[in-house]
Amino acid sequence: MYFCSMIEDKNQKKTSLEELGEFGLIEHLTKSFESKQESTLKAIGDDAAVLDLKDKKTILSTDLLIEGVHFDLSYMPLKHLGYKAIMVNLSDIYAMNAIPTQITVSVAVSNRFPLEALEELYAGIELATKTYNVDxxxxxxxxxxxxxLISVTAVGVANEADITYRNGAKPNDLLVVTGDIGGAYMGLQVLEREKEVYKVNPNSQPDLEPYSYIIERQLKPEARKDIVELLEKLEVKPTSMIDISDGLSSEVLHLCKQSQVGCDLYEDKIPLDPTVISSCEEFGIDSTLVALSGGEDYELLFTVDQEDFDKIKGNPNLTVIGHMTDKSLGANMVTRSGSKIGLTAQGWNSFGA
Structure with missing residues (x-):
């Protein structure tokens, strides 16, 4: 980990972007990308891409990441940023129970970025395309x-019968989450703390090894491609699904609103990694609050019919954390003491102060 980005490295070779021009820059940054999807008839190099998706339904998602709002280059390596920018979009495709196939990437850069900085960014993008088999x-x-500024659009495909929306949950459906929650937020807290230490003493070298898991959750998250494949193998079709980008409580409320149902979320069932628990104790933060409101975990939250419980029980990737109820009962968390409190959306807000 380091706390000065490569664009400020005085010994780094810097090639002005003006030397290449727009088309030369695109050609340079994308020359090593190879198309592997059969549906990609024409990729980069013409006025538009040409895709042949045949009888599949097309899924589209787009996200915009802005320096100073969504990421801080003082501790976010550019290669990690490129990788994460793709994950943010692929996660949305997987949340539709679909498979991503292609992406487009647009960047706006100030003149403080040399060519070498963008090469690092695109190295992360290329790694993501190879790892997740997208063009x-x-x-x-x-x-x-x-x-x-980075804008990514992802294209995915799915059979119409497989597509999962947010509005299909029914009362008594089980509420299921993948992986564990809260790591990305606590990783951010560690990075922000060490950034402040670095400002005071630039020679200090933080020991981040104890926090490696949660820091990776923040800097290099992975979209849950494996879950879509797992559910297909288990022959489980979720009744509703969403990815956890803005905090668990916000996503639960989205499902409730879109599906016109209520829910009971059990506090003691929320999966937390031991590093999250210990770091919450260190920072004096309630771990449940972190799980509910932290965001950026990019896990999947979905509902399934109770009849599918036997298919998913005991799977280490999946945790049943509650069930859906009648709309009139509202969205609630059942605390460890057995009392119910109403869920509120306190997750990430791009337009917050």
């Missing part, structure tokens, strides 16, 4: 007066 088929580059 980069287009994008745009332009200048910016406010730092770095």
């Amino acid at each position: 980069l088929v287009g994008g745009d580059t332009t200048s910016s007066k406010t730092g770095l």
Whole structure:
């Protein structure tokens, strides 16, 4: 881990983007990308990409990441940023129970970024495309007066019968979450703390080994491709699904609102990694609050019919954390003491102060 980005490395070779121009820059950054999807007929190099998706339904998702709002380059390596930018979008495709196939990437950069910085960014993007078997088929580059902006659009495919929306949950459906929750937020807390220490003493070298799991959850999250494949293997079709980007409580409320149901979420069932628990104790933060409101975990939250319980029980990737109820009962968390409190959306808000 380091607390000064490569764009400020005085010994780093810096090639001005003006030397290449827009089209030369795109060609340079994408020359090593290879198309592997049969549906990619034409990728980069023309006015538009050409895709042949045949009889599948097309899924689209897009996200915009802005320096100073969504990421801090003082501790976010550019290669990690490129990788994470793709994960953010692929997670949305998986949340539809679909398979991502192509992406487009557009970037706006200020003149403080040399070519070598963008090469690092695109190295992360390329690693993500290879790991998740998606093709980069287009994008745009332009200048910016406010730092770095990244816009990614993901294309996915699915059979119509397999697509899962947010509005299909029914009373008595089980509420299920993948993986564990809260790690990304606590990783951010550690990074922010060490950033402040670095400002005071630039020579200090933090020992981040005890926090490696939660820091990776923040800097290099993984989209849950494996869950879509697992559910297909188990012959389980979720009744509703969403990815956890804004905090568990916000996502539960989205499912409740879209499906017109209530829910009982059990506090003692929320899966927490031991590192999350210990770091919450260290920072004096309630671990349940972190799980409910932290965000950026990019796990999947979904509902299944109770008849599918035997298919998913005991699976280490899946945890049943509650069940859906009648809309009139509202969305509640059942605390460890057995009392019920109403769930509120306190997750990430792009337009918050």
